[in-house]
Amino acid sequence: MQRLARFFPILQWGKSYTWDTAMSDGMAALIVTIMLIPQSLAYALLAGLPPEMGLYASILPLVAYAIFGTSRALAVGPVAVVSLMTAAAIGKLGLTDPAQIALAAGTLALLSGAILLAMGILRLGQLANFLSHPVIAGFITASGLLIAASQLRHIFGVDAHGHTLVDIATTLVAHLPDTNPITLALGAATLAFLFWVRKGLKPALLSLGLRPRLADLLAKAGPVAAVAATALTAYALDLGASGVALVGAVPSGLPPLTLPSLDPMLWQQLFLSALLISIIGFVESVSVAQTLAAKKRQRIDPDQELIGLGASNAAAALSGGYPVTGGFARSVVNFDAGAETPAAGALTAIGIALAALFLTPLLTYLPTATLAATIIVAVLSLVDFSILGRAWSYSKIDFSAVAATIVLTLGFGVEVGVSAGVLLSIALHLYKTSRPHVAEVGLVPGTQHFRNILRHKVDTRPHLVTLRVDESLYFANARFLEDLVLNRVAKDKALRHVVLMFPAVNEVDMSALETLEEINRRLDDLGIRLHLSEVKGPVMDRLKRSHFLDALTGKVFLSQYDAWRALEGGATAGPDQKGLAAQ
Amino acid sequence: MQRLARFFPILQWGKSYTWDTAMSDGMAALIVTIMLIPQSLAYALLAGLPPEMGLYASILPLVAYAIFGTSRALAVGPVAVVSLMTAAAIGKLGLTDPAQIALAAGTLALLSGAILLAMGILRLGQLANFLSHPVIAGFITASGLLIAASQLRHIFGVDAHGHTLVDIATTLVAHLPDTNPITLALGAATLAFLFWVRKGLKPALLSLGLRPRLADLLAKAGPVAAVAATALTAYALDLGASGVALVGAVPSGLPPLTLPSLDPMLWQQLFLSALLISIIGFVESVSVAQTLAAKKRQRIDPDQELIGLGASNAAAALSGGYPVTGGFARSVVNFDAGAETPAAGALTAIGIALAALFLTPLLTYLPTATLAATIIVAVLSLVDFSILGRAWSYSKIDFSAVAATIVLTLGFGVEVGVSAGVLLSIALHLYKTSRPHVAEVGLVPGTQHFRNILRHKVDTRPHLVTLRVDESLYFANARFLEDLVLNRVAKDKALRHVVLMFPAVNEVDMSALETLEEINRRLDDLGIRLHLSEVKGPVMDRLKRSHFLDALTGKVFLSQYDAWRALEGGATAGPDQKGLAAQ
The missing domain is CATH 3.30.750.24 (STAS domain)
Structure with a gap:
């Protein structure tokens, strides 16, 4: 039983589950669901996938994590950096058929799940430590910039592409003359609204006398309000006819059972990408989980976390999703909203499943510019260049690792950036110790x-x-x-x-x-x-x-x-x- | 002048060159020439190249090293391990046209020269230290075994091929029924003779009252005697007609000026191999040079050694040769024979040039079994499994690095073996320090x-x-x-x-x-x-x-x-x- 409980943490917390705990978990799940609906659609867009895949990736993977994960507050699902890495991995395959692209995304989730499970069974949780903190900080900052830049095309309503800052910027500038003014107006207004929600709404609500908890909830619902308002506008004014890009028909229903590709060629092409996604996803997830656990004097088990995330990704692969991990902002919201056990994640999954069943018709008229604005506002909070200054004053060697990671990520894409960061950290460490004092x-x-x-x-x-x-x-x-x-x-x-x-x-x-x-x-x-x-x-x-x-x-x-x-x-x-x- | 002398060590020792020094260098050059003639032919055979390329690789490269090198005793030229790596690198290209193969070998020497020169200019001599001693020892032992196994086909007079021990053994066994009995008799006799020369001849000569120096010289001339005797036998009995493989016509004359390929595709295919050859060649050469320099209280400059070896390889590329480096046995002979300056190398080059001009007609009837026997006797002295025992008793981590290097070199060839050895040393070091005491x-x-x-x-x-x-x-x-x-x-x-x-x-x-x-x-x-x-x-x-x-x-x-x-x-x-x- 003790052994079983180690692999199924649900057996530990499940025993003492009460009605009170369920109420706390339910409240947290409601808030996270409201936050996750637009995010899951937006991150699917970022990954270059149809929006329903974002919803599907937010249902069964959450249930799998609730069974196998050890963190009591981690909210699993599609996240920005992993979505960007998914886009980069699939982009390299040169596919154009949407069915092939969806198949590749599911296969990527399967490989990533297999890698995480294998690392968990081999108890390699320590491996995450080989990413130095400054390299991770630099990588996240550069990825945030890349993501924001990549979404500008939806705000302007033009075509642009690429996996490096230079590619994105040049194609964007080249297409600027094609800007759709209505899309731009809608996108800019949404951006402004979301920034205001983030910075100004909560203080305004508090000054109106609302309880902090409620003010917080309303502020978190900002993106949902933006989604509803812009979709309604687009429907009322028939903006699709004016060339405003809309999400279009999203199939209603629960996630389909999907079988990932068993083509060894495809596995080989995706393996390195899956490895990088696994490592980055794990590092991001485990550091959030550890931070939140520490606040309640709890500890998490990194090796069991690998199993939890591995099971999540396997579930994503089998239910029409794509690679997932624990998200930073979402987990903090889950924690603040009072989630006490992983059951909060399972309840969130029910919320998203209801959305997939009943809300998808409302998404047909949703402008993609709204989703792009949601992404931009979310990822700009990841961008933090102060790491450069701190590293410079502390150690020139750490500084050069961060600077190289940022420059290479922006200049050559996420995969080159993070690989170079890891190799450079190791090489610089060896170089330092090769000339002992x-x-x-x-x-x-x-x-x-x-x-x-x-x-x-x-x-x-x-x-x-x-x-x-x-x-x-x-x-x-x-x-x-x-x-x-x-x-x-x-x-x-x-x-x-x-x-x-x-x-x-x-x-x-x-x-x-x-x-x-x-x-x-x-x-x-x-x-x-x-x-x-x-x-x-x-x-x-x-x-x-x-x-x-x-x-x-x-x-x-x-x-x-x-x-x-x-x-x-x-x-x-x-x-x-x-x-x-x-x- | 001081700066110039750093890049041209010849300016330092050249100033104080005397008649006495020239006599010492000349004597050493004579002995090394006698040793180098059969070796250069044999190593060219090992590399899968025509025998004259071994001679060409022993002329201008020696002159280049004499100008740029810092070691006073290092004897540069074709060596066993680098010849094996050359065979592996060219084998991957799947070429069949001899002219194309020769071109690829020259290009490999050019790339290797360029890499060594670049490392020297960037003063990266320290990089050699990233190969741990046990990994090098394991690699050399496994390479020695591979080389000896690969030469058995010439002793049996059958066809066999492959870059791993399993491939070589299975193809050899499959072809054993085709064994040419005359070739086998000749090869076995030569092997027995050479082993006796190595172990028994010098004591026998000493007991006959010969001066030690002369006994040593005669023992070193053993392979030349074997070459002469077997070539004469093959000529007298017309063994070629009985199916004994002979070297065949070798063009007479000085090395031709050759232009390596400028095909970027070929450069790309050969780059990694050239890098590995450069590193292994440098490590082998610099450790011999340091050992010999220490005996005379001299120091060598590893960065200038990179330049010396780089110039040597560039010279090999331009004069019909293939990758070269400082050889262990040959350098020790050069040192013991009294070489006092790098001029001994230049004098050796003159000896080999004379051989290329006048002795090549004599090689037409030389059985390849003789050359194979020369190689086998030379490389078996490299094989030393005692490193396994010493590593086991000292540190299990060092042991696993050596064992993996040996197994992977034998099982997957030299390039995989040495790459894995380096990466494993680094990974194990990081693993050790990742769990501090x-x-x-x-x-x-x-x-x-x-x-x-x-x-x-x-x-x-x-x-x-x-x-x-x-x-x-x-x-x-x-x-x-x-x-x-x-x-x-x-x-x-x-x-x-x-x-x-x-x-x-x-x-x-x-x-x-x-x-x-x-x-x-x-x-x-x-x-x-x-x-x-x-x-x-x-x-x-x-x-x-x-x-x-x-x-x-x-x-x-x-x-x-x-x-x-x-x-x-x-x-x-x-x-x-x-x-x-x-x-």
Whole structure:
């Protein structure tokens, strides 16, 4: 039962489910449903898919997450960045047949679900950590800009396309003469209204004396009001005849059972995209879930989250949807509205299912400009260039990773941007650690402390040099240490002893071991003895398993002060302390 | 002049060149020439190229290295592993026309030369360090096996092919019924003779009273003797008519000027192979050069070595050759024979040029089995599985990298093997550092030292926990630390202070900074203060540039003992020490 409950978190919270909890969950579900209807339509548009796929992606995937997910507030469904990545992935296939495009989107969700489930079963939740925070921040900002830019065409009522900022901007500018003035007026008005709802409506309602909860709910309903008002306008004035792009006929009904493609060629073409979507979706989702869980002193299990999101995407694939994940804004709303268990998600699914059954005829006259305005207002809150400034002042290396991620995402699209960001973070980290900080140290007079001779007034001896190595030693920096030691001793004829001080060396891999053997051999040729001091327990354990300690011309000292006392006097040293000295 | 001399090392050693030096270099050149003639023919065969390309690759490339290289003993030319990689790279193109194959080999040398030159100009010699020693050792061993297996077909006189051990073995076994008995007898006899020359000839000559130097020279001439004897036998008995494969007509003359292909398609197909050949060639060459330089207390410049090898490969591309690098055995022979300057290489080039002019008619009757035997005897000395044992006893992680490199090289060929080895080394290193060792420490009674509570009897306090972090903090391990700290405090209601002890933290990147901020915030929610101790100078400098120290609920202590004295008493602490406490 305990084991079962780990894979089905519903068995844990389900036991203590009460009528009160259901009321809280129901209220949260109502608010999220109101928010999710226009969002799901809009994000399907962003992904280049028919609007009903957005609705379908907001029904069964939510139920699947309610069963398998561990977060009590996460609201799953179509989100902006993953929709953009879906558009990029499908765009590469060069498909034109809408049925083929929908099939590819479902297949992408299936692959993504399979990848997430596999990672969950292998307990690879830690993998998400290989995306550095600044890279994620840069990627989200750049994606937000790309998404907003891509939606401008709907506001202007012109044709434009591309997956990079330059492509989008140039095609948009080229088509500007074709701008449909009615679409532009409608789009601009909706944009202005939605910005006002976001910034000005809630304070206005509060000053009218409404309860904060109700004011909040009304503010969240802004996009629904915009959808209703513009659809009604378009119907009343027959704007479709004036060239205003409308959503058109949306089929009514519950999601169909769909079978994704089993074409291995298509799987191969989509695999890398599915992997990127899985990783980005998981990182976005898990960080929201962790933030919200922490507020209630709860913890989530990243490995089980992988299973929850994997099941969600598999459900999306089988019910006419496309890749989904936990959305930031939507989850915060769910949390603030009082969701107490994942059942809130299942109740939201019922709300969306009702919408799919009964509201779709109302969408026929909805201008796409309204949906585009909804997207633009939502994603501009993701854009935050302050990460550049913070990274610049903290670390130039982190800055270069962020800057490269932003530039590459805008210039070459989301997939190149995020891949480059990850690879660059790893490469820069390796580069940093490949040139370790090594300080020559001396004794602070009157103490047992040793400090950098360049920063402090310290005692030294001409026949003795002590180098404190401030990095673990491994293949990428072993040679650097060798060069540094040999260059240091080359200019110094009086030298008889070199002590390598290892308090910050957490690891010595086999390449570094061979380098230490080489340093020992070369120093021996020069008549210089090599000693170690302050070697950590785990490192010492490992060195003992090699032949290095037998070949070492000097000793291993427990503390650097012991080394100083033994060696400061002259060219020879006391009895052998190897082994004894290990911590 | 000083700058010029850096790029043209010949200007340095050329100034002090004397008659004595020339005599030493000449003697070394003679011995290396004798060794290189059969080797260059054999390695061309291994690369799937006509034998004269091996000779051509041993003329101008040696002159180019003599001008630009920094090693005084390195002998450049065709080598076994790079020849095998050349065969793999060209094999992928599916060419059958010999002229096209030769063109592709020259183009590969050009690309490799360009990559090496570019890396040299960008001073990227350090990049070679990203290949861990065990991975290189595993790769060389597996390549040696692959090469020996691939040459067995010439010994049996049958057809066999493939770039993996399984392919080679299955095609060889399938063709065994076609074995040519005369070829097999000749090949087996040559193999036996060469093994005897290697192991038994020198001791025998020494026991006959020959001077060691002369005995050594005669032993090195073994392959030349085998070439002469088998060619003569084949000529006298007309073995070609009995189906024994012979080298056939080899054009006489100096290398032709060749223009590599400028087809961008071909460049693209060969680029990755050229990159791998460049890196492997450079790593092999630079490690030989460093070993030999160290014996004479000389240093080589890895960045200038890139230029030297780049120029060599460019020269090979323009003179009918194929990719070259510094060979291990050959360089050791050059060094032992007394080579004092790179001029020995230029003199060797003259020797090979004379061979190309006058000796090629003698090669017409040379059985390919002889060349195959030469290769097998040479590469089996590369095969050394002891690295597996040493890695196993030292570190399971290093062992898995070596084992994977060997298995993948044998199973999927050289390019997959070496790429996987590099990526796996990096991935395993990141994995290791993503789960840092964190020890809960207490005070060793009567001292100021703090040790792991699990390993030592130490003092602790119920309201105070000190965690020593034994790894730099960066994106891949930041979350791990957060989970660890929060799990530790979750079970402990009495806790009021957490001290993170940072003596081994050499870096805190921006992701880790955000995690520290998060830990600080979460602990604050629980009424627990966070303190740091023993923060290194460079890390403290960086933390001061962020807002973390302002938000920190506790203090930064210079030493852990200071932290203990301030916090052991009770729930509140002394005056603020931030800033002051930085080392």
